[in-house]
Amino acid sequence: MNVLQINQLTKKFGDFVAVDRLSLTIKEGEIFGLLGANGAGKSTVINMVASLLRVTGGEIELLGKNIAKHTKFAKSNIGIVPQELAIYEDMTACENVKFFAGLYGLRGKELRSRAEEALAFTGLSDKRDSYPRSFSGGMKRRLNIACAIAHRPKLIIMDEPTVGIDPQSRNYILNSVKKLNEMGSTIIYTSHYMEEVEELCTRIAIIDHGKIIAEGTKAQLKAIITNQKDIGIELRSAEGLQAEKLKRIAGVNTVMLEGNVLSIGSDAEVNNLSSILQELMASGMEIRSMAANEPNLETVFLTLTGRSLRD
Numbered sequence: 258m259n260v261l262q263i264n265q266l267t268k269k270f271g272d273f274v275a276v277d278r279l280s281l282t283i284k285e286g287e288i289f290g291l292l293g294a295n296g297a298g299k300s301t302v303i304n305m306v307a308s309l310l311r312v313t314g315g316e317i318e319l320l321g322k323n324i325a326k327h328t329k330f331a332k333s334n335i336g337i338v339p340q341e342l343a344i345y346e347d348m349t350a351c352e353n354v355k356f357f358a359g360l361y362g363l364r365g366k367e368l369r370s371r372a373e374e375a376l377a378f379t380g381l382s383d384k385r386d387s388y389p390r391s392f393s394g395g396m397k398r399r400l401n402i403a404c405a406i407a408h409r410p411k412l413i414i415m416d417e418p419t420v421g422i423d424p425q426s427r428n429y430i431l432n433s434v435k436k437l438n439e440m441g442s443t444i445i446y447t448s449h450y451m452e453e454v455e456e457l458c459t460r461i462a463i464i465d466h467g468k469i470i471a472e473g474t475k476a477q478l479k480a481i482i483t484n485q486k487d488i489g490i491e492l493r494s495a496e497g498l499q500a501e502k503l504k505r506i507a508g509v510n511t512v513m514l515e516g517n518v519l520s521i522g523s524d525a526e527v528n529n530l531s532s533i534l535q536e537l538m539a540s541g542m543e544i545r546s547m548a549a550n551e552p553n554l555e556t557v558f559l560t561l562t563g564r565s566l567r568d
């Protein structure tokens with residue numbers, strides 16, 4: 258069954274096209290990753306799915322029903338964990354969860370028991386009567402999740418839920434995503450952290466300039482670049498590196514530097530290693546180690562867009 262079907266979705270802000278005739282189908286039980294650089298259009302897409310933003314064009318169907326026509330149905334079947342924290346500092350943790358569960362349509366005894374359940378799920382039961390202003394960033398994020406899941410939505414959307422939080426809360430959140438999925442929710446997870454998307458998601462769409470430029474399982478996405486080899490070179494110092502010269506070597510497609518580690522994407526069949534090494538030595542680079550890397554989603558993104566996921 259399709260949980261979500263998006264057809265030709267478009268969003269314009271004035272003349273600027275943030276989402277450009279984007280179509281996408283998400284099936285029941287998937288953890289679907291939307292991967293893209295800052296400003297690619299991820300939040301704009303999911304805010305339209307969550308009816309937080311008006312669409313300029315196109316249609317969104319949730320479980321076969323058009324969300325613009327079935328607003329109450331959509332509200333009770335979608336839970337969104339927005340990128341910006343949406344919790345009230347002057348309400349206790351429990352009051353926050355009840356408030357949002359109420360907005361999603363829960364009432365009475367059911368609302369109370371589901372709120373406790375959501376607090377327990379996010380590890381916040383002992384903080385139920387505390388005010389979020391005393392919480393760490395990670396705890397606030399978990400409360401944000403509790404607010405989005407108490408009404409047991411069929412589709413849970415998480416917009417970069419691990420940005421700016423401590424590693425412990427990050428692991429907690431990643432495990433929560435897996436558990437919520439095992440308990441029957443379909444998940445949309447947006448991130449520009451390639452590692453998280455690789456770990457969590459069953460299917461991934463790479464979005465760039467408001468368009469999907471590639472879509473599939475991890476294996477399918479990596480297969481797009483099987484004709485590519487990835488060379489990792491650790492330098493003692495990258496000072497004085499001339500990336501432009503490396504890019505001009507035959508077969509080299511991408512050159513990326515993170516700290517002192519250089520990643521070079523090259524056509525697999527071109528034997529250019531000695532040219533690369535000569536160029537590095539000519540510009541005074543001292544090589545600490547070298548390795549042939551497995552292509553990852555970052556390489557896929559870089560190959561398709563010519564840019565890195567993180568600026």
Ligand SMILES: Nc1ncnc2c1ncn2[C@@H]1O[C@H](COP(=O)(O)OP(=O)(O)OP(=O)(O)O)[C@@H](O)[C@H]1O
Pocket residue numbers: 270273275293294295296297298299300301302340449
């Ligand atoms: N309200 C708005 N008015 C004008 N432009 C906007 C508005 N909201 C978003 N944009 C623009 O639309 C584009 C897509 O933004 P969006 O927030 O969807 O990207 P994103 O992929 O979620 O990025 P990030 O990872 O930084 O959250 C960006 O260029 C952004 O500046």
